[in-house]
Amino acid sequence: MLRYVVNDQDVAAVRFGISPLSELGLSLRAIREPSWFPLQLPWLARTEQARADLDHEALMALIDERSWTPDFLNPRPESPLTRLDDELAALAETPAEVFRRDLEGVHGFVPPVFAGSSRAALRRIVRALTELWDACFAPYWPRMRAVLEADVVYRGRQIAQGGLHAMLNGLSATIDYSDGVVAVRLRDPRDRLQRIDGNGLTLVPTMFTRRASAPVGTGLPMIMYPARGQGALWEAERVANPAAVAAILGETRASLLAALGDPASSTELGVRFGVTASAVNQHLRALRDAGLLVSTRYGHSVLYLRSELGTALLEGSRAA
Template identity: 80%
Template sequence: MLRYVLNESDVASVRFGISPLCELGLSLRAINDPARFPLQLPWLRRTEAARADLDLDVLGALIDERLWTPDFLNPRPSGPLTRLDDELAALRELSPAEFERDLVAVHGRVPDVFAGPPRVAIRRLVAALEQLWAATFEPYWPRMRAVLEADVVYRGRQIAQNGLATMLNGISATVDYEGGVVTVRLRDPNERVQAIDGLGLTLVPTMFTRRGSAPVGDGPPMIMYPARGQGALWEAESVANPAAVAAVLGETRASLLAALGDPASSTELGVRFGVTASAVNQHLRVLRDAGLLVSTRSGRSVLYLRSELGSALLESRSG
């Protein structure tokens, strides 16, 4: 059990971040125990052959039977635009003491593969992570990032419309917020209480957790939680459309309009509907120009959302 205690100024400083390195580290959970991550089975199947050529000795030493990973793989991102290159650069400069401490916190000792000079072990660690990224993440990262960014936009909209408490109580069944205290029910039997004290609480959506989780040690306050929309990432989907709207807009545009009750990028929509992102973009521009969608930029992605007019059009024809 972990409790983060927020004062009034801390409540106002809750922020979101996206960490490519965090995704890399947490992906080892799905690789080690696929049965616990059914939503990522398509990703695991697509990358199975590529993973056979990786430094599996090093990657296997970064996770234990509880699916815990060392905290140096879960850095607190500065915001939603964090770059992997920057995170790996910081990891290369990790102190030997912190490297060994984080490994011991997970395994109770330093795994044999990391025996010897810590600087040599850290270089091998970074090289293994770079290979993992190139083989299994780089081809799919635009899709994954689109889902993570859409989640951040959705949570921000929740705060604006319903307040921080509603948002925090909705990110995971194992996370609760009441009276200035955020409780994360972890599998760790130890109880920890940590005051935010101006450090800020960072919320990090991820593709590779099924419940709220946090760093193993007493690092900067951070909660990793399951991002919305993962189930639609790998599979094409079909949305039932009101016939009258489809007759006016066409089947594809009506489907997109019906699907955009939550923000999504053209990349994500292309995957969900099984069409190219360029084709989706053409339809989205037409719908936006007609006032049926609104768009906003989030980092390098443009997210689309059904407008009030678009919602009214669907509602008026759904009966």
């Protein structure tokens, strides 16, 4: 059990971040144990051939049988616009003592493949992760990032509607926030208590954890949690829509309206509905101009959400 003790100042400093490097590191869980991540089986199938040419010796030495990864693969993102290149550059400069400590925190020792010069080992790790990214992440990252960004917007709505307590307790069944303590039930048998003391708490959505995760060591406070909306990531979606609304708006626009009870980007919606991004954007702009959707910018993406008017239109047609 990990317990983060928060005060009023810390509560105000809770923020979200997205880390491409963390996704890379955590994806090793799915590569090592595919059955643990059924929602990502389509991704694993699509990338199977590409993964054959990766440096598996180095990559698999970064994870153990518990699916723990060293903390240097889980940097605390400083913004929602974190770039992989920046994270890899920082990883390459990891001090030797931190490199050894983080590996020993996972394995109890430094794996033989990383014995010797830490500089050489880090160069190999950066090269292996870059190859993993280019082969398996780069083609799909816009979809993945759209899911992560939509999750962050949803959590922001939870804070606005129900407060921080409701949002934190809704992240995972393994997180409980009460009486100034954020308790995270981990597989780690250790019982740890860490005061945030003004350092802020960063929440990081990911597609490669089934429950809440946290750094192995006592670094800056951070919780990684399963992002919402992963189930629709790899398949085209057909959302049932009321016939009356479809008769007015058309089937595609009515389906988009019905689907946007949670925020999503045009890229994500294009994947879910099996249509081009340009066609989706045309429909979304028309629905927004009619007052049926609202939009907000998050990082490089524009996320759309059904407005009160759009919800009233759907509910009215269902009641008719």
